[in-house]
Amino acid sequence: MRHATGSSTTSVFFLLLAVLTACGDDKDRKAPPPPFIDWVASPTREPAQLLTGSAEPSSTVRVEGGAEAVEAEADSLTGRFQTQVTLKTDGDMVENVLKVTATDRAGNTSEPTTLTIVYEASAPPPPP
Numbered sequence: 001m002r003h004a005t006g007s008s009t010t011s012v013f014f015l016l017l018a019v020l021t022a023c024g025d026d027k028d029r030k031a032p033p034p035p036f037i038d039w040v041a042s043p044t045r046e047p048a049q050l051l052t053g054s055a056e057p058s059s060t061v062r063v064e065g066g067a068e069a070v071e072a073e074a075d076s077l078t079g080r081f082q083t084q085v086t087l088k089t090d091g092d093m094v095e096n097v098l099k100v101t102a103t104d105r106a107g108n109t110s111e112p113t114t115l116t117i118v119y120e121a122s123a124p125p126p127p128p
Helices: 005-022
Strands: 048-054 060-064 070-073 078-086 092-103 114-118
Touching: 048 092, 060 078, 070 078
Parallel strands: none
Antiparallel strands: 048 078, 060 070, 060 092, 092 114
16 A cells, blocks of 8 residues: 655645634733832932842833833843833932833733832931
């Protein structure tokens, strides 16, 4: 008995392709979880703060609400990130309400994590 491998293999391939296509695409549509932010001193008289934390691995972490928006890449294995945030300092005591989001490679953006850092010109200096 002889088998016609070429045409039956091709037919199976196209049948499988049709079934997978009918099931929908496999695009990631799920937003990543909100980033976790490590402890930050507040109030502070320092005009800039180093924010560290974790987010979905390989995501882009965006921080808005300071003097300007900044972004950082989360590590591809651990999800850890760090970025320097310049605070608004246009007064003796200024609340900086920061919203931190993570955007995955598919373009899905998390709900924000919100934290407030108060810039206070007369705050005690940070411990050595």
